Amino acid sequence: MQAVQRFFRQSLLSYRALFGWLDPKVYILVMVLSPLSQLLFFSVLVNYVYSGEGLVGYIGANALILCVLNSVFGIMSIITSDRYMGTFQHVMASPVNKAGLFLSRSIAHVLNGLFTSIIGFIFGMMIFQISIAPDAILLLVGVWMVSIFSACGLGLIIGCFCLWTPSMNLIGNILASSLLLLSGANYPQSIMPVWLVHFADFIPLTRGVELTKQILNEGNYSNVFALLGEEFVLGVCFFIISFLFIKYAEYLSRVRGTMDLD
Amino acid sequence: MMRALFQTIRVHMGISMARPMFQFIIWASPLFLATIAIFIYSSASPERIFHYVILGSGFMALWSSIVFSSASDINRERFYGTLEIIFVSPIPFAVILIGKIIGNTIWGFLSMVLSFVYLVFIFRVDITIPNPFTFLLAIIFVLFSLTVFSFFLSLAFTLSRQAEALMNFIEYPIYLVCGFMFPVAILPIWVQPISYLLPPTWAIELLRQVSTENSNNVALHSSVLGLLAVTLVYIVLGIICYRAVEKKARIYGKLGVY
Numbered sequence: 001m002q003a004v005q006r007f008f009r010q011s012l013l014s015y016r017a018l019f020g021w022l023d024p025k026v027y028i029l030v031m032v033l034s035p036l037s038q039l040l041f042f043s044v045l046v047n048y049v050y051s052g053e054g055l056v057g058y059i060g061a062n063a064l065i066l067c068v069l070n071s072v073f074g075i076m077s078i079i080t081s082d083r084y085m086g087t088f089q090h091v092m093a094s095p096v097n098k099a100g101l102f103l104s105r106s107i108a109h110v111l112n113g114l115f116t117s118i119i120g121f122i123f124g125m126m127i128f129q130i131s132i133a134p135d136a137i138l139l140l141v142g143v144w145m146v147s148i149f150s151a152c153g154l155g156l157i158i159g160c161f162c163l164w165t166p167s168m169n170l171i172g173n174i175l176a177s178s179l180l181l182l183s184g185a186n187y188p189q190s191i192m193p194v195w196l197v198h199f200a201d202f203i204p205l206t207r208g209v210e211l212t213k214q215i216l217n218e219g220n221y222s223n224v225f226a227l228l229g230e231e232f233v234l235g236v237c238f239f240i241i242s243f244l245f246i247k248y249a250e251y252l253s254r255v256r257g258t259m260d261l262d
Numbered sequence: 263m264m265r266a267l268f269q270t271i272r273v274h275m276g277i278s279m280a281r282p283m284f285q286f287i288i289w290a291s292p293l294f295l296a297t298i299a300i301f302i303y304s305s306a307s308p309e310r311i312f313h314y315v316i317l318g319s320g321f322m323a324l325w326s327s328i329v330f331s332s333a334s335d336i337n338r339e340r341f342y343g344t345l346e347i348i349f350v351s352p353i354p355f356a357v358i359l360i361g362k363i364i365g366n367t368i369w370g371f372l373s374m375v376l377s378f379v380y381l382v383f384i385f386r387v388d389i390t391i392p393n394p395f396t397f398l399l400a401i402i403f404v405l406f407s408l409t410v411f412s413f414f415l416s417l418a419f420t421l422s423r424q425a426e427a428l429m430n431f432i433e434y435p436i437y438l439v440c441g442f443m444f445p446v447a448i449l450p451i452w453v454q455p456i457s458y459l460l461p462p463t464w465a466i467e468l469l470r471q472v473s474t475e476n477s478n479n480v481a482l483h484s485s486v487l488g489l490l491a492v493t494l495v496y497i498v499l500g501i502i503c504y505r506a507v508e509k510k511a512r513i514y515g516k517l518g519v520y
Contacts, residue, residue, distance in 0.1 A: 026427040037434040048444045049302050170282035170290075177294040187301045 007104045014078070015108035031116065035066040039120045042186050043128065056130050057213035060140070061185040063121035064208055067113030067148045068176045071204075074109040075155030076172050078102065080162045092250050099243045106152050106239075113148040114141070136215050143215070143228060147208025150231050151179065153238025154204050160245035163253070183209040204238070207231040266353040270361025271368070278331055278366060287330050288369050292323035292377035299443060300385050308388050313470045316381055316389065318443035320374035321466050324408065325436055327370030332363045332412035334429045336420040336507075340517075349511055356504060363412045367405055392475045400472045403486075404465040407493040411461045414496045417503035421510070442466060461496060464489035 039062045046058045082088040091101070118141075125131065132140075158175050162168045182192075182200040189197055189210070200206045207227040214220040278284045296319040303315045336359070339345040349355050381387040391397045419428060437443070439453060440462040446454055457463045468485040471477050511517035 029427040029431045034431045034434065037431070037438060041434045041438040044438060044448070045302060045443050048448050049306070167282035170286045173283070173286045174290055177291065181294055181298055186298060187304070191301050191304050 007100060008107070010101065010104040011107040014105040015112070017081075031069065031112075032119065035069055035116055035120055036123050039063060039066060039124055040127065043124055046186050047128070054213065054217045055128060056125075056132065057217035058186060059124035059128060059130070060121055060132075060212040060216045061183070061209040063117045063124060064144055064147060064205065064212055065180055065183060065185045066116045066120045067144070067151060067205075068179050070109045070113035070116060071148055071151035072155045072158065072172055072176050072179070074112065075106060075152050076159040076162070076168060078105045078109075078156070079159040080168055083162055089253075092253070098246055098250075102156060102243070102246065103239065106156060109155075110145065110148050110152050113152070114145055117144050117148070132216060133219065136219070139221060139224060140212065140215055143208055143211045143224065146228050146232050146235065147205050150204035150208075150235030150238060153235045153242060156242035157238055157245060160242055160249060163249040179203065179205050182206060185209050202234070204231065204234060207234075263353070263357060267357055267361045267364075270358050271365040274335075274362045274365035275369060278369060284327075284331055284369075287323075287326045288373045289376070291326055292319065292373050293380055295319040295322045296377045296381050300381060300387070302443075308390070309474070311387055312389060312473060314443050316378055316387060317466060317469050317473070319381070320377045321442045321462065321469075322437055323373040323377050324367075324370040325442070325462060326433060327366055327373055328408060328412050328415070329429055329433050329436075331366040331369075332416050334416075334419060335359070335362050335366070336416055337429075340420075345517055346511075349517060355508075359416060360409070360413065363409050363416065367409050367412065370408075371401075371405060390475070391473050392477075393472065396472050397469070400468050403489065404469060407461045407465055407489055407496075410493050410496045410500060414500040414503060417500060417507050420507050421503065436460070436462060439463070440466065458488065459492065461489060461492045464492055 039059070042062045043055070043059050047055050050058075079088070082091055092098070154175070158171055161171055165171070180186075182196065182203050183205045184192065184200070185205075189200065189206075192200070207230055211224060211227050214223060279288070296315070299315040299319040300311070303311050306314070336345065339348060348358055351358070378389070382389060422428060439449070439457050440446070440460055441449065441457060442462070446457045446463060446467075449457065464485060468482075468489055471482045471485045507517070
């Protein structure tokens with residue numbers, strides 16, 4: 001029980017440490033208004049191009065994509081901010097279980113991503129005056145939670161790259177743009193070349209976006225468990241890979257003494 | 263003075279490109295934006311593809327280069343601790359700032375060209391410009407206008423305490439309000455006056471007009487006049503902000519601190 005409490009306390013403290021020093025105005029501009037403006041831009045665009053066809057699905061898909069801010073940049077900051085502040089060595093040298101530590105730090109970002117997506121979706125529904133079936137709500141939250149968990153796994157892998165490269169903004173932005181492009185949030189996936197569709201199968205959020213469109217546009221719940229299971233397995237694989245990366249980085253830093261260096 | 267301007271352009275272009283984020287904005291972002299745009303407009307007519315995909319994604323690339331460099335360059339100098347040194351150098355601060363902005367705008371323009379080339383070669387998109395010379399003149403006018411707008415933004419951001427947050431925030435709102443990928447006419451009526459207060463709206467409108475076969479002369483003239491008028495307004499606003507920054511530096515001594 002104490003271990004569980006410590007797990008969630010660590011999660012909360014890590015998150016507060018990240019945003020506690022920021023001005024609330026900055027938080028609102030970057031974490032709320034900026035994602036909402038992205039959602040609004042793509043929603044207006046697809047509404048114009050597709051003449052409103054499948055709009056609710058596209059708004060839902062774009063709302064889910066907003067989690068990228070947390071699942072890529074937020075998760076990356078778990079490692080980069082420690083390294084920047086010179087505390088990464090202490091974290092790695094402590095006897096605590098690293099997998100549990102980084103997983104607990106990720107939880108807050110999964111929840112924050114879910115919160116951002118929900119706020120985005122409510123905002124989109126209000127602007128375009130649309131509604132959804134009540135039975136879709138819980139299912140949608142479940143789909144989004146698993147999808148964001150999976151995206152956070154990939155974000156943590158990318159975060160490990162900061163142990164080898166100083167170009168984290170470049171890598172983070174490429175990942176965020178790739179997720180927007182490959183997930184098919186703004187067009188049917190059938191438009192993409194076949195090789196790109198196959199590649200997208202190994203990317204988080206692709207299945208979440210597909211399920212969001214199926215649930216909201218067609219009321220089709222038949223693929224939920226199969227696709228969600230795949231997304232969850234993908235997320236678990238990403239987290240396992242990221243822990244292996246951290247282990248390897250830890251080993252390298254012990255051998256070379258370069259944990260806080262590039 | 264001109265030598266200082268050209269040297270600033272040359273040096274700043276090198277410094278900007280050394281930043282990984284700017285490399286993403288110039289080399290990678292246009293390709294992502296262009297691909298997303300062409301997928302969305304995949305079944306549209308060639309004219310719509312030219313207006314909203316080629317020009318739209320090219321303009322988004324140009325705008326991103328302005329937002330993530332010109333608008334934040336002074337703030338970056340402040341962070342490096344070099345702002346005061348630049349300010350008191352014998353070359354007027356405005357010349358150095360304009361040099362930086364021109365350097366970024368050249369990168370932004372190259373990024374726009376990269377987006378055009380990518381769409382033409384990879385997606386086989388047709389580009390038909392009825393009068394290339396007029397189009398070239400329009401591009402030069404547009405780049406001048408955006409340089410003026412960047413000058414204003416750069417100084418306005420210097421006066422703000424939230425320059426970095428604003429820099430991260432204003433990218434999508436401008437894509438939206440200025441109608442980079444769709445006509446401004448589809449936006450709510452109350453948004454449209456805001457759109458027409460911003461040079462990018464008139465700039466992209468002008469490029470769409472000059473690239474339309476049998477374009478309406480009245481619409482073309484109104485785009486030229488509109489862009490000219492807002493450019494003049496932003497020149498005045500830029501001068502006002504410049505004086506405010508100067509006052510902050512010379513009277514309050516708060517140039518390098520918030």
